[in-house]
Amino acid sequence: xxxxxxxxxxxxxxxxxxxxxxxxxxxxxxxxxxxxxxxxxxxxxxxxxxxxxxxxxxxxxxxxxxxxxxxxxxxxxxxxxxxxxxxxxxxxxxxxxxxxxxxxxxxxxxxxxxxxxxxxxxxxxxxxxxxxxxxxxxxxxxxxxxxxxxxxxxxxxxxxxxxxxxxxxxxxxxxxxxxxxxxxxxxxxxxxxxxxxxxxxxxxxxxxxxxxxxxxxxxxxxxxxxxxxxxxxxxxxxxxxxxxxxxxxxxxxxxxxxxxxxxxxxxxxxxxxxxxxxxxxxxxxxxxxxxxxxxxxxxxxxxxxxxxxxxxxxxxxxxxxxxxxxxxxxxxxxxxxxxxxxxxxxxxxxxxxxxxxxxxxxxxxxxxxxxxxxxxxxxxxxxxxxxxxxxxxxxxxxxxxxxxxxxxxxxxxxxxxxxxx
Amino acid sequence: xxxxxxxxxxxxxxxxxxxxxxxxxxxxxxxxxxxxxxxxxxxxxxxxxxxxxxxxxxxxxxxxxxxxxxxxxxxxxxxxxxxxxxxxxxxxxxxxxxxxxxxxxxxxxxxxxxxxxxxxxxxxxxxxxxxxxxxxxxxxxxxxxxxxxxxxxxxxxxxxxxxxxxxxxxxxxxxxxxxxxxxxxxxxxxxxxxxxxxxxxxxxxxxxxxxxxxxxxxxxxxxxxxxxxxxxxxxxxxxxxxxxxxxxxxxxxxxxxxxxx
Numbered sequence: 001x002x003x004x005x006x007x008x009x010x011x012x013x014x015x016x017x018x019x020x021x022x023x024x025x026x027x028x029x030x031x032x033x034x035x036x037x038x039x040x041x042x043x044x045x046x047x048x049x050x051x052x053x054x055x056x057x058x059x060x061x062x063x064x065x066x067x068x069x070x071x072x073x074x075x076x077x078x079x080x081x082x083x084x085x086x087x088x089x090x091x092x093x094x095x096x097x098x099x100x101x102x103x104x105x106x107x108x109x110x111x112x113x114x115x116x117x118x119x120x121x122x123x124x125x126x127x128x129x130x131x132x133x134x135x136x137x138x139x140x141x142x143x144x145x146x147x148x149x150x151x152x153x154x155x156x157x158x159x160x161x162x163x164x165x166x167x168x169x170x171x172x173x174x175x176x177x178x179x180x181x182x183x184x185x186x187x188x189x190x191x192x193x194x195x196x197x198x199x200x201x202x203x204x205x206x207x208x209x210x211x212x213x214x215x216x217x218x219x220x221x222x223x224x225x226x227x228x229x230x231x232x233x234x235x236x237x238x239x240x241x242x243x244x245x246x247x248x249x250x251x252x253x254x255x256x257x258x259x260x261x262x263x264x265x266x267x268x269x270x271x272x273x274x275x276x277x278x279x280x281x282x283x284x285x286x287x288x289x290x291x292x293x294x295x296x297x298x299x300x301x302x303x304x305x306x307x308x309x310x311x312x313x314x315x316x317x318x319x320x321x322x323x324x325x326x327x328x329x330x331x332x333x334x335x336x337x338x339x340x341x342x343x344x345x346x347x348x349x350x351x352x353x354x355x356x357x358x359x360x361x362x363x364x365x366x367x368x369x370x371x372x373x374x375x376x377x378x379x380x381x382x383x384x385x386x387x388x389x390x391x392x393x394x395x396x397x398x399x400x401x402x403x404x405x406x407x408x409x410x411x412x413x414x415x416x417x418x419x420x421x
Numbered sequence: 422x423x424x425x426x427x428x429x430x431x432x433x434x435x436x437x438x439x440x441x442x443x444x445x446x447x448x449x450x451x452x453x454x455x456x457x458x459x460x461x462x463x464x465x466x467x468x469x470x471x472x473x474x475x476x477x478x479x480x481x482x483x484x485x486x487x488x489x490x491x492x493x494x495x496x497x498x499x500x501x502x503x504x505x506x507x508x509x510x511x512x513x514x515x516x517x518x519x520x521x522x523x524x525x526x527x528x529x530x531x532x533x534x535x536x537x538x539x540x541x542x543x544x545x546x547x548x549x550x551x552x553x554x555x556x557x558x559x560x561x562x563x564x565x566x567x568x569x570x571x572x573x574x575x576x577x578x579x580x581x582x583x584x585x586x587x588x589x590x591x592x593x594x595x596x597x598x599x600x601x602x603x604x605x606x607x608x609x610x611x612x613x614x615x616x617x618x619x620x621x622x623x624x625x626x627x628x629x630x631x632x633x634x635x636x637x638x639x640x641x642x643x644x645x646x647x648x649x650x651x652x653x654x655x656x657x658x659x660x661x662x663x664x665x666x667x668x669x670x671x672x673x674x675x676x677x678x679x680x681x682x
Contacts, residue, residue: 008553008554016554017551017553017554018522018549018550018551018554019479019549019551020479020480020548020549020572020574020596021551021571021572021573021574021576021577021581021585021596022572022574022575022576022577022596022599023576024551024576024577024581025576025577025578025581026576164486164490165476165477165490170477171477174477174479177479178479178480178482178600178601181479181480181599181600181601182599182600182601183599184576184599185576185599278527279526280523280526280527281522281523281526281549282477282523283477283479284549286526289523291523291527293527294498294499294524294527294528295475295499295523295524295525295526295527295528296475296476296493296524297476297477297523
């Protein structure tokens with residue numbers, strides 16, 4: 001069951017390479033470098049050293065006892081990627097790709113970012129490796145995630161606000177692709193999720209598998225058995241794929257992916273292609289996609305910049321079709337409630353992206369109990385993919401945590417930040 | 422012999438390169454886009470690429486991106502693109518569609534191939550599709566006698582150029598420089614090298630695109646290629662100087678491909 005794509009990067013009918021011919025040579029080079037690295041003890045030792053001594057792996061598995069009452073009493077274990085360096089799982093993939101960049105002899109790195117977590121991780125690795133770094137970010141997202149813009153610039157990266165199209169992650173990805181086509185000889189494009197042309201979905205998954213490999217063993221050590229479900233949020237789907245993949249053969253373990261339901265999947269204003277999209281081609285791969293009847297990419301809606309994306313990784317598309325994983329849309333409101341619950345019951349401030357997974361986990365636990373399963377027998381692992389510092393501003397507005405005067409003050413600070421070069 | 426084969430044979434007999442002009446359907450409006458495409462044929466463009474507007478055109482620079490978006494904002498639908506093909510094909514100039522893959526994928530490539538054929542189109546250029554991902558599309562093209570045109574780039578290996586040479590019909594589209602579409606001050610030496618590399622692999626005519634905007638550049642490219650493709654410069658002309666601007670630039674370019682040594 002542990003699936004691998006075919007040689008051309010197809011996961012069943014999904015994946016592949018739908019890109020300009022100019023990029024094929026670079027994708028071939030990258031594929032060869034990745035496949036060689038996978039079995040190169042020197043590479044693997046170096047990556048392991050970085051993950052341990054720099055990124056802080058292994059991340060802990062935290063028993064969230066107080067949160068359990070919100071999930072029908074099911075036991076919830078948190079895989080704490082929020083404790084990894086830079087505050088999310090994104091660092092796992094970025095360190096792997098940075099090592100490959102070095103091996104390929106490239107000195108310039110570009111990336112796209114939505115919430116800014118992948119951008120921050122990339123800027124961090126570039127500082128560490130001494131690469132020149134340019135991050136493309138939708139103008140709308142630079143506004144929503146100003147803190148991360150400042151972090152990237154502090155780390156020495158150039159942040160380019162993208163004002164074309166919808167001014168979000170999709171358009172940042174377009175601009176990064178255009179940069180790559182132009183500068184491919186000197187530049188590596190660090191795609192941040194399990195999306196894009198082959199080998200990215202496979203390669204990013206391979207670098208993120210460490211999440212599931214660790215979590216699986218930690219669960220066996222702690223509970224003495226495998227979990228009943230593993231739950232993760234899905235935008236492009238890298239933290240979910242990293243958690244799911246080592247459990248694919250464990251058929252007793254349910255794989256639950258939580259997409260951005262926005263205002264509600266039934267309203268059409270959401271970012272949940274696996275729940276309510278159709279197969280299509282975007283950013284180099286065939287997968288599920290939010291699109292109109294002419295094949296134009298549809299507008300997406302989500303409170304979470306990191307999940308506000310019309311596409312999704314091709315391996316998720318296959319898992320959806322085969323039924324091995326199930327995917328559900330979580331509304332903005334439900335995700336924000338979950339964020340508050342986790343903060344107040346566990347003392348952990350999670351990212352809004354991550355909050356979708358917690359909401360989905362609560363739903364799953366309750367549904368199991370309602371279906372007659374004993375709550376005390378249920379164990380779930382929820383991927384705590386990122387920490388929520390970057391989202392405090394959004395949360396403050398959502399919950400009305402600050403006064404109008406205080407908000408005006410923060411607007412001033414933000415306006416000032418916007419003036420930075 | 423397809424319309425494109427005839428065109429390139431005729432141009433070869435005349436000792437010149439063919440001029441291929443690109444404009445997106447529906448920009449700035451449906452009527453003006455068709456009027457401009459007909460005008461460029463009247464002014465000497467030999468074959469037309471009707472651009473299919475797309476929300477995420479990865480290979481386009483700012484000028485064509487903006488035109489695609491404006492066309493979509495104006496309400497251009499797939500049916501309008503096919504209607505534009507029909508209007509332009511009626512001039513007698515071989516008419517292709519230049520289109521990103523998802524709109525075709527969504528339409529259903531077999532159904533779309535039939536619609537293109539019915540509209541009088543001769544084939545399609547697919548900038549984000551490679552031959553390896555296109556077996557069903559190629560089969561539909563074979564059945565309907567349409568010309569599939571894939572691209573080669575300076576980064577393409579000889580093996581890949583050979584694959585494109587075997588797969589394409591009509592001509593090989595050589596993307597002259599690494600990068601997106603848009604006018605460039607100079608056409609680099611890379612374009613000629615790429616054309617030479619393609620000629621080793623195939624007898625198909627080679628058309629060069631990306632960056633050509635003036636009659637002088639057209640003449641320069643025409644001296645080593647069988648076809649010269651112009652896009653962004655025509656879009657800019659239409660945007661700033663209307664249909665007459667397109668007519669004027671097309672005439673200049675047509676003279677360029679005829680004045681090459």
